[in-house]
Amino acid sequence: MSTTTWASKSLAGWGRYPIVDTLCARPESQSQTLKAFHDRQGDALLAHGFGRSYGDAALLSQGRVVLTRRLKKMLEFDEASGLLRVEAGVTIGELIEVFLPRGWFVPVVPGTQFVSMGGAIGCNIHGKNHGHAGCFGDHVRSMEMLLASGEVVRCSREEHEDLFWATIGGMGLTGIILNAEIQLQAVESGAIEMESIRFNNLDEFFQISAESSDYFHTVSWIDCVKSGAQMGRGIFMRGRHASAAQARTLSEGPLERVVELAQRVLDGRAFESNVLLNRATIRLFNEAYYHKHPAGEHHSVVGYEPFFFPLDAVENWNYVYGKRGFLQYQMVVPEREAVRDILKVISESKMASFLAVIKEFGDQDHGGLSFPCGGTTLALDFPNFGEPLLTMMDRLDELVAEVGGRVYLGKDSRLSAEMFRRMYPTWERWREVRDRWDPQGVFQSDLSRRLGLTPA
Amino acid sequence: MTVLILGATSPIAQAVADVYAAAGFSVALAARDVEEAGRAARDLQIRHGVEARGFAFDACEDFERHAALVSEVEATLGPVDVALVAFGFMGDQQASEEDFEKARRVIEVNYTGAVSVCEAVARAMESRGAGSIIGLSSVAGERGRASNYFYGSAKGALTLYLQGLRSRLASKNVHVMTVKLGFVDTPMTFELETGIPVASPQKAAQAIFNAQGRGVETFYYPRFWGGIMGVIKSIPEKVFKRLSL
Ligand SMILES: Cc1cc2nc3c(=O)[nH]c(=O)nc-3n(C[C@H](O)[C@H](O)[C@H](O)COP(=O)(O)OP(=O)(O)OC[C@H]3O[C@@H](n4cnc5c(N)ncnc54)[C@H](O)[C@@H]3O)c2cc1C
Numbered sequence: 094m095s096t097t098t099w100a101s102k103s104l105a106g107w108g109r110y111p112i113v114d115t116l117c118a119r120p121e122s123q124s125q126t127l128k129a130f131h132d133r134q135g136d137a138l139l140a141h142g143f144g145r146s147y148g149d150a151a152l153l154s155q156g157r158v159v160l161t162r163r164l165k166k167m168l169e170f171d172e173a174s175g176l177l178r179v180e181a182g183v184t185i186g187e188l189i190e191v192f193l194p195r196g197w198f199v200p201v202v203p204g205t206q207f208v209s210m211g212g213a214i215g216c217n218i219h220g221k222n223h224g225h226a227g228c229f230g231d232h233v234r235s236m237e238m239l240l241a242s243g244e245v246v247r248c249s250r251e252e253h254e255d256l257f258w259a260t261i262g263g264m265g266l267t268g269i270i271l272n273a274e275i276q277l278q279a280v281e282s283g284a285i286e287m288e289s290i291r292f293n294n295l296d297e298f299f300q301i302s303a304e305s306s307d308y309f310h311t312v313s314w315i316d317c318v319k320s321g322a323q324m325g326r327g328i329f330m331r332g333r334h335a336s337a338a339q340a341r342t343l344s345e346g347p348l349e350r351v352v353e354l355a356q357r358v359l360d361g362r363a364f365e366s367n368v369l370l371n372r373a374t375i376r377l378f379n380e381a382y383y384h385k386h387p388a389g390e391h392h393s394v395v396g397y398e399p400f401f402f403p404l405d406a407v408e409n410w411n412y413v414y415g416k417r418g419f420l421q422y423q424m425v426v427p428e429r430e431a432v433r434d435i436l437k438v439i440s441e442s443k444m445a446s447f448l449a450v451i452k453e454f455g456d457q458d459h460g461g462l463s464f465p466c467g468g469t470t471l472a473l474d475f476p477n478f479g480e481p482l483l484t485m486m487d488r489l490d491e492l493v494a495e496v497g498g499r500v501y502l503g504k505d506s507r508l509s510a511e512m513f514r515r516m517y518p519t520w521e522r523w524r525e526v527r528d529r530w531d532p533q534g535v536f537q538s539d540l541s542r543r544l545g546l547t548p549a
Numbered sequence: 550m551t552v553l554i555l556g557a558t559s560p561i562a563q564a565v566a567d568v569y570a571a572a573g574f575s576v577a578l579a580a581r582d583v584e585e586a587g588r589a590a591r592d593l594q595i596r597h598g599v600e601a602r603g604f605a606f607d608a609c610e611d612f613e614r615h616a617a618l619v620s621e622v623e624a625t626l627g628p629v630d631v632a633l634v635a636f637g638f639m640g641d642q643q644a645s646e647e648d649f650e651k652a653r654r655v656i657e658v659n660y661t662g663a664v665s666v667c668e669a670v671a672r673a674m675e676s677r678g679a680g681s682i683i684g685l686s687s688v689a690g691e692r693g694r695a696s697n698y699f700y701g702s703a704k705g706a707l708t709l710y711l712q713g714l715r716s717r718l719a720s721k722n723v724h725v726m727t728v729k730l731g732f733v734d735t736p737m738t739f740e741l742e743t744g745i746p747v748a749s750p751q752k753a754a755q756a757i758f759n760a761q762g763r764g765v766e767t768f769y770y771p772r773f774w775g776g777i778m779g780v781i782k783s784i785p786e787k788v789f790k791r792l793s794l
Pocket residue numbers: 107139140141142143144145146147150151161181182202203204205207208209210211212213214215216217218219220221263264265266268269270271404503504538
């Protein structure tokens with residue numbers, strides 16, 4: 094067989110900051126993936142799924158990147174138990190498309206369906222149901238991985254348990270996941286029976302959140318432009334998979350209306366004139382979004398797409414931020430007061446975030462480099478305002494670390510190594526395992542170098 | 550209904566297999582890498598609930614085995630209604646100029662091997678008076694170019710062969726379709742830096758499926774390649790030689 098083709102490509106995460114040129118291979122099969130590993134000529138290597146992590150988690154500027162998106166074969170499925178083995182490049186969306194008609198759903202999904210299973214494991218992603226279902230990795234039974242030694246090894250909770258643990262949320266640094274076995278969740282329908290509630294401030298948010306524990310999925314949007322008494326106003330959404338009977342009553346809810354508004358604003362093509370997002374347009378949007386939603390509670394039965402993946406209807410909405418790209422700041426803090434402090438810093442900074450998302454995680458802390466732990470998480474998208482933004486984010490880091498919180502590595506492109514160590518106290522244990530399986534640091538990323546997780 | 554895919558591990562072949570499986574066809578995946586063909590078959594079974602199986606097939610080794618393969622496929626999955634010749638080998642022009650064995654491989658995979666297996670399929674279909682043969686040729690086969698004339702000439706010969714086969718089988722109710730592919734997003738084009746749009750294998754597959762269903766005889770995909778080739782073919786030889794294409 095011929096040798097691997099390495100082509101120089103510009104790669105970036107979803108935030109389009111930073112953008113780097115790297116030698117990439119795109120294997121079409123498991124055997125070509127092994128081939129690429131052997132043809133890397135001693136360079137460092139990294140798996141790259143769909144680049145839906147925001148920053149540099151899937152980037153490697155000095156080294157080679159293996160694009161895993163063509164590894165998408167489904168290998169085993171048990172109709173009775175919903176246990177499935179698929180290659181790592183299969184997307185969450187594809188899994189839903191194939192298995193929802195048979196009564197199975199993906200147990201944990203992020204805010205977009207265009208992510209690979211490998212990426213979902215690499216970042217140990219969380220969904221709107223963390224309190225009930227944990228993270229994606231909790232539903233993984235076993236994985237087959239290509240390791241730094243060149244061997245292909247299967248790991249699970251029983252077999253090479255340390256490798257299994259370090260790979261879930263391991264940011265691609267323990268090897269390339271070739272395929273994995275996951276447990277799907279039985280559902281009666283793909284529809285979501287949901288309630289949306291407008292809230293006027295953070296206190297109301299926490300109150301509704303506390304009353305929503307029997308809803309499987311919860312998420313809220315908040316307006317982070319507002320300050321004072323209206324600080325933290327927003328819309329709370331909670332839902333559960335609808336029964337087959339309820340699914341027949343699918344309706345147009347307020348969610349569709351706000352989704353439609355977001356789509357219009359975010360549609361990159363509407364921005365030909367370069368009227369990019371700035372504080373004024375973001376403020377207008379936040380105002381409109383809030384008021385589009387009727388006051389009080391609203392019941393509806395909606396499709397899974399607007400509920401889970403509201404922005405997927407707008408292709409490449411990340412381009413509305415223009416050439417400079419944007420940065421997401423997602424953190425979790427175990428203390429409510431800290432959320433208020435953080436929102437205050439943001440609203441005072443005059444650097445607005447478009448579409449801030451807030452939710453409460455369950456108590457589970459997954460360890461290693463995994464992000465979720467008990468507390469409140471806030472995700473903010475900032476246009477790349479440059480230095481002032483970075484300075485403010487450093488300030489936020491302080492507030493977050495102070496109360497024992499952390500920043501999500503899957504969305505980061507600027508956290509310092511020192512801060513990282515304060516936020517992730519279990520990193521050393523993770524590093525020990527990684528060093529055992531990859532002593533030379535074959536697998537690296539720009540993120541891992543920045544955070545001191547692999548040799549520079 | 551059964552579709553036989555020859556050279557089943559390429560992205561276009563797999564995308565075509567997927568479209569036919571979605572339409573309810575049983576699928577025979579024939580490839581050199583049988584293990585990978587078997588994985589691909591498993592994938593189709595899970596996704597579409599159809600019968601699918603991998604078969605060992607080499608375009609150039611053992612031409613005698615080609616007829617046996619067709620019989621084996623028909624014995625396990627039923628008569629082949631549609632056969633797709635999807636394999637091809639670009640080779641390296643420079644290396645082929647220096648070493649005829651390399652050139653020969655390009656010619657044999659793209660032409661001799663394709664003809665051998667098409668004949669085997671044609672005989673089976675002819676005797677039943679039904680079926681459809683799809684050959685993946687290339688726009689590279691439209692005009693000899695300094696930069697890839699081994700590959701181009703073999704594909705050009707394949708185009709002519711398919712044309713002849715079409716005439717022969719027309720009265721036997723067997724449809725023969727020639728697909729001339731431009732840039733599709735496959736390993737062959739992965740490296741390419743071009744201003745010309747590259748089509749996804751999925752879109753190409755859907756177009757092939759639709760065209761086969763309508764009984765189309767020759768078509769370009771993406772369509773605009775028909776226009777481009779029209780222009781390229783009309784350039785006088787004297788001028789063409791000087792263009793470094
Ligand atoms: C609109 C939007 C909404 C989002 N919402 C959420 C959310 O709600 N919750 C959440 O947790 N995340 C969310 N994310 C982030 C996203 O889910 C993760 O970044 C996910 O990992 C992206 O998957 P990917 O296939 O694009 O992976 P990439 O971004 O390509 O890679 C992510 C990491 O996984 C590693 N990796 C990828 N494939 C493999 C493999 N085969 N083997 C080993 N390592 C691998 C990479 O090396 C990298 O470290 C969101 C992202 C977007 C764009």
